[in-house]
Amino acid sequence: MIKIIGALLVLFAGTMIGFYQAGQFAARPRQIRQLAHGLQRLETEISYGFTPLPEALVRSAGASAEPIAGLLHRAAGQLGERPDDPFRESWELAVTEHWPYTAMRDNERNILIRLGSVLGISDREDQIKHLRLALLQLKSEEDAAREDQAKYEKMSKSLGLLSAALIVILMM
Incomplete structure (x- = not known):
């Protein structure tokens, strides 16, 4: 009886x-799209509202979903806590x-860090150019994430169940 309960728990955990x-593979393209938004x-x-960067970050966070909203709020909060530090x-x-x-990978993080190195130090048109470049890069990453999702989402579900089944068979 204990072996059966243990086997069921292992199957459940592996699944x-x-x-x-699989959820991580599904969340990545969605979060990249939210980040782009x-x-x-x-x-x-920045372009139409002529809004200062900290306030623009807060407003953008208000229009975004988590975890992107938290990231933008944190950046605005850091600016408020350390006004003398560079953006x-x-x-x-x-x-x-x-x-x-987030479910995003290092490629997306690198795009954001490169973007942060130019925001707030140049004129409005230059910042807009860099934002558009980052959006183009994120679009290509979103396409790659969709391909990964199509390839690996179903496989991850199956692999979790089959790995757990193998462990149960080896335990018995």
Whole structure:
């Protein structure tokens, strides 16, 4: 009886691990799209609203979903806490602190860090150019993430279940 309960628990755990990994593959393109939307909102605030960067970040965060909203709020908060530090440092710190809460990978993080190194130090037109470049790069990453999702989402679910089944067979 205990072996059966143990086997069921192992099967359940393996299946949940597979579903979690599949969920990560599904969440990545969605979060990249949300990030692109947040950056488009930031571009709009900078170009048409002539909004200062901290306020533009807060407004963009308000129009974004989590975890992107948290990232933008954190960047704005860092600017408020450390007004003498350059924006680049506040942005990098916010990205680094908030990155574990996302399903995105290092490519997207590098795009954001490069973007943060030019925001706030140049004129409005230059910032808009850099935001548009980041949006183009994120679009290509989103396409790659969709391909990964199509390839690996179903496989992750199956692999989790089959790995757990193998462990159960070896235990018996």
